[in-house]
Amino acid sequence: MVGIVILNYNNALLTINCLESIVKYNTYPIHIVIVDNASTDDSIRILQDYQREHNGLYDLLLSDCNGGYAQGNNLGLRFLDSIDDVTEVMVLNNDILFTEDIIPVLKTFIENHPEAALVSPLLRKRDGVTIDNSCARKDCKMAEIIWSFFLYFTDFFGIISKYRTISKIPIDVREEAIRIELPSGSCMMITKDIFRSIDYFDPNTFLYYEENILYQKILSIGRINYLIPSVSCIHLGGETTNKVSHPASYMKKSKASAYYYAKNYRMKNIFTRLLLELSYRCFLAEVTFVKAIKNR
Numbered sequence: 322m323v324g325i326v327i328l329n330y331n332n333a334l335l336t337i338n339c340l341e342s343i344v345k346y347n348t349y350p351i352h353i354v355i356v357d358n359a360s361t362d363d364s365i366r367i368l369q370d371y372q373r374e375h376n377g378l379y380d381l382l383l384s385d386c387n388g389g390y391a392q393g394n395n396l397g398l399r400f401l402d403s404i405d406d407v408t409e410v411m412v413l414n415n416d417i418l419f420t421e422d423i424i425p426v427l428k429t430f431i432e433n434h435p436e437a438a439l440v441s442p443l444l445r446k447r448d449g450v451t452i453d454n455s456c457a458r459k460d461c462k463m464a465e466i467i468w469s470f471f472l473y474f475t476d477f478f479g480i481i482s483k484y485r486t487i488s489k490i491p492i493d494v495r496e497e498a499i500r501i502e503l504p505s506g507s508c509m510m511i512t513k514d515i516f517r518s519i520d521y522f523d524p525n526t527f528l529y530y531e532e533n534i535l536y537q538k539i540l541s542i543g544r545i546n547y548l549i550p551s552v553s554c555i556h557l558g559g560e561t562t563n564k565v566s567h568p569a570s571y572m573k574k575s576k577a578s579a580y581y582y583a584k585n586y587r588m589k590n591i592f593t594r595l596l597l598e599l600s601y602r603c604f605l606a607e608v609t610f611v612k613a614i615k616n617r
Contacts, residue, residue: 323351325413327415329360339413340379391521392522418555427510437547441504443552459490508554
């Protein structure tokens with residue numbers, strides 16, 4: 322059985338659309354857990370009503386606070402860890418729509434490739450045709466993180482854009498599997514045992530860089546992440562973050578995640594550490610300065 326964790330925050334209708342797409346296309350035994358990340362709208366009522374109307378289609382867990390992507394998903398993953406029949410777990414954003422029966426394909430690949438860790442389907446954008454390249458990326462360079470702090474408000478000479486272009490992995494849909502470093506955290510499967518062995522998501526990030534940390538953990542145990550382009554689903558993209566009432570604070574938290582990742586998983590020498598600290602302090606000063614100007 323495959324356990325599925327879906328995180329909800331102020332977007333129950335989107336979560337229900339995701340659920341209905343799974344029910345429509347999936348043929349494999351699954352156990353779905355929805356984690357509500359302390360929604361401030363009527364999401365909990367909607368999800369509880371839908372749960373009753375559909376005979377307990379899923380378990381609903383309520384988080385005491387919005388601790389972000391990592392903490393919310395960890396709550397569901399630890400719940401699934403207690404279910405003996407669950408052998409693999411799938412982390413699924415609520416802005417994913419199934420368009421075909423992807424779970425058996427991903428599970429079979431994991432079973433036939435003992436070196437595999439995270440496996441993901443091809444992601445397509447909302448038109449159902451265009452490929453979402455976020456599903457096949459290389460880990461970011463330390464230079465990209467440092468420059469992104471220095472140049473937070475202006476990407477002079479396209480430095481950051483250049484690094485982001487380099488980080489994309491070419492996708493050939495004719496291949497059986499493509500080795501990748503960063504899967505998309507919106508849809509990925511892994512065995513329960515492997516995820517437990519790397520202690521799930523690092524709870525010290527709030528938004529973004531969770532996949533980067535996962536890659537470093539998986540690299541440390543000698544495993545490989547794969548994209549399986551023969552199956553795909555739709556990634557609507559940004560639907561939850563669009564619901565956020567204070568996007569500027571979310572972006573600040575995302576930069577804090579980048580700093581945490583770089584400091585705790587990528588430090589190689591004292592010179593890089595000094596550059597990182599300097600660039601992050603510059604970023605914080607920029608944010609404070611701009612905020613002061615706006616409040617005048």
